[in-house]
Amino acid sequence: MGNLEAARGVLAGRPAARPRSARWRVLGRNRALAAGAVLSIAMTIVAAGAPVLAPYDPLAIHPNHTLEGPTRAFPLGTDDLGRDNLSQDLYGARLSLVVGLGAVALGILGGLPWGLASGFSGGPSGYLLMRLADLVLVFPSLVLALVIRALLGAGVGNVIVALGATIMPALARVVRGEVLALRERDFMIAAVAVGARGSRILARHVIPNVLDLVAVLGAIYMGGAILTEASLSFLGFGTPPPAPSWGRILQEGYSYLAITPWPSLAAGVAIFLTVLGFYLAGEGARRIVQRDRM
């Protein structure tokens, strides 16, 4: 990035970008971000490569090998029907990531305009929009997702809608706070002073300055959405069978816990590592974004 461009960035209220080498050093010092990035990228690769990585068809039944512990043939054991746990868990990554990604996308699609409208318009309408978000946020999010999912019926899309609905108001709140803080900044006052139209200010000055925070929150909510999806599946309100879902594998294995813990534990650890990855990546990135704002 040239000096002139950096100077323009400063004038636009953006911090000067660090040189590339310094960026890598940030990653070295920011252990949370580095560990989170490694974990979440690994999970994405697992999800994408499931057909190649899985030793068996995840739904294939091996009747002579039910509820086995780890063997050479079945590295993570088998479930009550004799299905390979490893293959099921690898395919389960796909569903978890798709549902998580869908929920976050929906949450941003609804929450970003909601927060922008509330923060940018100010006045009674902005206030009312935020009280509406508060009203939704009073509900325990898992309970809300449970009720919405139950009302909408089974289906991957309905689970995504239920999870996205709990993300929207939370994101809207944060975006509104950002916009209110931005409104006090010199470049915004200058833009208003030179007579820029509202839509131009929104597009050129407000949205570019909240997007980094939205991306960070997206990663954190992604972990939360995957966890909630697994909880819904565990309670019997997840995505419909037979596509492998970590929460449902865990719940089915729970009945046979005294015989073998492997189906439940393997799926549970997969959920944990994925949630941990996105959480660490998000929190690590948040530290950078917040330092840039000071």
Add this chain to the structure above:
Amino acid sequence: MWRYIVARIAAVIPMTVLVTMAVFWLLHGLLGDPTLLILGRDADPQTAARLRHELGLDRPLDAQYLAWLSGAARGDLGRSLRTRQPVAQAIRERLGPTAELTLASMALAAAAALVLGTVAGTWYGSAADFGVSSLCVIGVTLPNFLLGISLILVFALTLRWVPSGGFVPLFPNPGANLRHMALPILTLSVAYVGILSLVLKSSLRATLGALYVQTARAKGLVERRVLVRHALRNSLIPVLSVLGIEFGRLFGGAVVTETVFALPGVGRLLVDAILGRDFPVVQAVVVLMTFGVLCVNLAVDLSYAWLDPRVSYG
């Protein structure tokens, strides 16, 4: 001060009414006609009409809502569609395990976070901080059903120290109650310990740099007194706010924890009611949980003044 307290308490009432409206609209708007769910899709139209009239579902929605609200204000939450049991009675029977689970988890989490957060915040950047913070992050991201199942595996199935599930009331048998509740309480509190410790750590770190803390040190106070009397007390304010904000998560966690440990609580009642499309029960439980969240947040707001002398309510 008293005016503030009264106004703050009064503000809970309209919020609760809004919540009941939202729940009522959501359930009735999306669920459609519950009689078809009870009788099946190809039910005899006359029977369906009679049932609809018996349940009061043939009246306009706002009349139904007002009838429900005035009943609820008098403690009458309607009857379960499946068991015909009064909903208020069903909830009362199930309240014990959930109340004990959530309150004990919160108390345990607050106590543990006070220690862990203080250690991490006081020795910020040290190995102790890194260790505590790593444990907290694991606590926040660990699915509670995985933790619950692992605890059952170790302490109930392998060591046989405690039963793997079920519930015994606190009175008259507190020992047996504790044996049943130890694992569920531990399971539910872990995520909360993580959240609260991390907040206390960063809040304490900020407070320890504040001018009044430097003054206290300059006066020659011993570091422990500076920490306990001056820094810690003010650092608790963000912890309290988060405790209020995240209280809803505790109810969500209770639903899962009660399922893992087969506890006959309100969370399990909710899941069973949703599975059975028993909407008067669903409605009452969701409203009750939300009311609980509102009340905790009210208590949090009122405690600010006690904690921080700078906060005053005119």
